[in-house]
Amino acid sequence: MNLFDIENKVILITGGGGVLGGEMANYLLSKGANIVILDYKEEIVNEAVENLKKVKNTVTGFVCNALDEESLKKVADKIIDQHGKIDILINAAGGNMPGATIGVDQTIFDVNIDHFKKVVDLNLFGSILPALVFGKEMVKHKKGVIINISSMTAQSAITRVVGYSASKAAIDNFTKWLSVELATKFGEGLRVNAIAPGFFIGNQNRNLLIDKETGKFTDRGKTIIKNTPMKRFGETDELNGTIHYLCADASKFVTGVVLPIDGGFSAFSGV
Ligand SMILES: NC(=O)c1ccc[n+]([C@@H]2O[C@H](COP(=O)([O-])OP(=O)(O)OC[C@H]3O[C@@H](n4cnc5c(N)ncnc54)[C@H](O)[C@@H]3O)[C@@H](O)[C@H]2O)c1
Numbered sequence: 001m002n003l004f005d006i007e008n009k010v011i012l013i014t015g016g017g018g019v020l021g022g023e024m025a026n027y028l029l030s031k032g033a034n035i036v037i038l039d040y041k042e043e044i045v046n047e048a049v050e051n052l053k054k055v056k057n058t059v060t061g062f063v064c065n066a067l068d069e070e071s072l073k074k075v076a077d078k079i080i081d082q083h084g085k086i087d088i089l090i091n092a093a094g095g096n097m098p099g100a101t102i103g104v105d106q107t108i109f110d111v112n113i114d115h116f117k118k119v120v121d122l123n124l125f126g127s128i129l130p131a132l133v134f135g136k137e138m139v140k141h142k143k144g145v146i147i148n149i150s151s152m153t154a155q156s157a158i159t160r161v162v163g164y165s166a167s168k169a170a171i172d173n174f175t176k177w178l179s180v181e182l183a184t185k186f187g188e189g190l191r192v193n194a195i196a197p198g199f200f201i202g203n204q205n206r207n208l209l210i211d212k213e214t215g216k217f218t219d220r221g222k223t224i225i226k227n228t229p230m231k232r233f234g235e236t237d238e239l240n241g242t243i244h245y246l247c248a249d250a251s252k253f254v255t256g257v258v259l260p261i262d263g264g265f266s267a268f269s270g271v
Contacts, residue, residue, distance in 0.1 A: 003250035007032035010083045014066045015093030017044035019202045027240040029056045037061035066093040066126040072133040086137045088145045088247050091127040096204045100163025116163035123167035143189035148175050150196040150258050172258050179256030191255040193246050198262025199224050200234040227270050230263030
């Protein structure tokens, strides 16, 4: 038995047009999965699907807003028509907003509460709603895997990114909560886990880590490297092994965990 067999699995990736979701899609396609890219703008979906088809043509995509239950339900119907099942959901839609991050010369009293709420909405409800809509399909077959994306900001305070941190801390708890709910009420075939990536250069944090003008690391970027035992930022393809493991039967007794992929950042006290 191949514990890592994911051939023909139907894997949905919200935010599949983004940096991390796109990388995961690319890898999982190469392992024989059927990938469904979900993203909220047509041009993003089209571009992602076009690029991924060069890897393998078992990829489709739908415009879908992870925050809109109706949009998710419509897409769920289309996916069931097309594939007859949903095996795995990766909630990779997420992000930050400028006003939910405290500026260098600001304090918490300057935070933009509207942006704070929007960030919580996107990262928390943008994972809860897809988990509920697509999870309902998984429950019908008593089998399915949901993978959420947490962050290093969830477990200890990382300065400035207050809204994002609150939303990812909530994701950690929701991951555990839903894992218990689904296993106890619908059986052991339903698993919910999360990965907590360390620092990877993405759209949302590029300006915090790399100076736009000079292209060099910012002070914050340098501090992160100093506190990462492996002394570097992660490469997006370094998430693939853990994602593959969580999708496959190799992890069939694993549910409710948040796995750090961080070069040792979360293990290190800094001293
Ligand atoms: N890049 C990192 O270093 C890092 C580290 C830790 C966690 N994360 C998390 O990983 C996830 C992906 O990050 P990324 O770096 O790939 O970000 P990204 O901005 O490159 O990708 C996010 C994607 O989500 C899509 N999206 C946004 N709102 C949506 C909505 N309402 N409905 C559907 N799609 C929507 C965007 O169009 C985009 O394609 C996020 O949850 C992020 O918080 C990233």
